[in-house]
């Protein structure tokens with residue numbers, strides 16, 4: 001190696017991409033670098049040094065971590081990279097990859113732990129898996145919907161003819177139930193094959209559209225404080241208006257339905273680096289973490305009268321516009337849907 005000046009290794013370790021932590025047999029933190037401190041969102045009044053490292057372990061991983069730590073400290077073996085979750089000082093869950101190796105301390109054995117933040121990578125993986133799942137479910141559903149819609153349409157036609165010939169009270173019910181089934185099938189076809197709708201791309205003022213949607217819900221929002229924060233309202237977005245309006249309708253409807261008693265809904269809009277960001281945040285019931293991956297699956301609903309088609313439509317619309325969707329939710333606190341759409 002060529003050196004032109006003395007290298008400050010400590011500075012390198014402090015700022016290296018991985019969090020580095022050394023713990024003793026009580027799992028007390030004896031050393032940490034700046035990256036670990038930042039990753040775990042520690043502060044001067046909430047330090048990392050001398051803390052019990054197991055405070056940061058996600059409950060799902062307590063047992064396995066105990067085993068791995070004993071493997072390092074007692075058996076002096078390396079604990080290879082493993083994907084886990086940690087909980088930061090502010091309560092955020094972060095996806096990490098952790099490797100531990102024995103470290104020979106002066107007095108007692110110590111464990112040197114490397115922590116790599118893989119939150120972004122995991123998010124991208126999850127999104128991709130979700131897209132794959134959706135497109136295969138979508139294709140399957142569209143196939144069935146198509147096959148079932150045609151005979152049902154024929155039956156509906158014959159019921160109408162029958163109604164002209166005779167007047168039986170059941171016929172009304174048959175017709176209206178058939179109509180419901182056809183609406184569901186059409187919804188399904190719409191979300192699984194939105195490109196078939198052939199809607200032209202136009203310039204859209206999304207803020208005006210958001211206001212129009214809010215207006216539609218005014219009767220249902222007496223108990224809700226609606227807070228709008230629109231910026232760059234003059235920048236128009238190129239897209240398929242009906243599809244996008246329907247998506248934001250679905251998201252706002254869900255936000256309203258998530259609030260049982262009193263609550264707030266924040267609707268934010270801004271344009272940054274050619275991307276329109278729309279955030280819809282509610283202070284509603286929230287979504288349990290294990291259910292997040294179900295969102296967008298056709299017919300997945302936790303509501304008595306839900307259709308489970310709203311978010312399927314939203315995801316299809318966002319994909320169609322080459323945008324991105326990010327969902328953050330805390331049970332009992334609320335949910336944010338962040339939609340990012342390229343404006344051109």
Ligand SMILES: Nc1ncnc2c1ncn2[C@@H]1O[C@H](COP(=O)(O)OP(=O)(O)O)[C@@H](O)[C@H]1O
Nearest residue numbers: 254255258301302303306307308309310311335
């Ligand atoms: N803002 C939200 N807050 C809490 N849960 C939500 C929210 N949006 C969606 N969900 C959950 O996702 C499910 C699917 O939503 P959606 O596809 O719109 O169908 P539906 O509203 O008909 O149930 C809902 O049943 C609900 O459990």
Ligand SMILES: [Mg+2]
Nearest residue numbers: 250254310311
């Ligand atoms: Mg809905």
